[in-house]
Amino acid sequence: MKQLIKSFWGKLSSPSKAAAGVLLGLGFAGGILFWGAFNAGMEATNSEAFCSSCHAPIVAEIRETIHYSNRSGVRAICSDCHVPHGWTDKIIRKVQASKELVAYALGTISTTEKFLARRGYLANREWQRMKKNDSQECRNCHDFDFMDFSEQGRRSVVQHSTALAAGEKTCVDCHKGVAHRLPDMSGVEGWQ
Amino acid sequence: MSTMENVFWHILGYTAMPVIFLVGFVAVAAVSLWILSLGADK
Numbered sequence: 001m002k003q004l005i006k007s008f009w010g011k012l013s014s015p016s017k018a019a020a021g022v023l024l025g026l027g028f029a030g031g032i033l034f035w036g037a038f039n040a041g042m043e044a045t046n047s048e049a050f051c052s053s054c055h056a057p058i059v060a061e062i063r064e065t066i067h068y069s070n071r072s073g074v075r076a077i078c079s080d081c082h083v084p085h086g087w088t089d090k091i092i093r094k095v096q097a098s099k100e101l102v103a104y105a106l107g108t109i110s111t112t113e114k115f116l117a118r119r120g121y122l123a124n125r126e127w128q129r130m131k132k133n134d135s136q137e138c139r140n141c142h143d144f145d146f147m148d149f150s151e152q153g154r155r156s157v158v159q160h161s162t163a164l165a166a167g168e169k170t171c172v173d174c175h176k177g178v179a180h181r182l183p184d185m186s187g188v189e190g191w192q
Numbered sequence: 193m194s195t196m197e198n199v200f201w202h203i204l205g206y207t208a209m210p211v212i213f214l215v216g217f218v219a220v221a222a223v224s225l226w227i228l229s230l231g232a233d234k
Contacts, residue, residue, distance in 0.1 A: 030221075
């Protein structure tokens, strides 16, 4: 191994007989290919099929909600709400998800019973994450500035024009279970 | 997630970024050197 690294370094640190254009071209093409492969990997792990491989019961539930089927045909997939869209935050979330690979190997939610027993914990963790980032994943599609209050119900107008507008509350404080069934809500603030 | 856990994952996440770039460079360099070696450059 040491010899291999030494040989690799030797080649990197000695001049090449190839033309500068060839070297630059290799670097340029290699960079594009690497970045393309990296992004393909990121996209693949953002797909609904990938999420379903562990979270099938939750993924199936979205089909009963407005985030799956609605009059306009716009829909959200798992990663739209559960993976930050900004590059830096996305990488951090992906690295954090490596912990979930351990849970997969241990079979933490490998059966429906195990999943249901853990559902409250998983939901609560996600609500906390969204509360901390001011429901950023909701706001990627739902923009407060463009809300038409005349199209909303009376209770919604009251809440949106006061608590949400003032920043006292964020989307997920009220909108829990918008894409999945709710777990046991005992002990959850505002749901007693 | 506790603050401690949050800090831990942020440190790991930020560390991962230069590692990704470095691994990319090493991979591209290795393939490029192999291609150059086909032309008896090295």
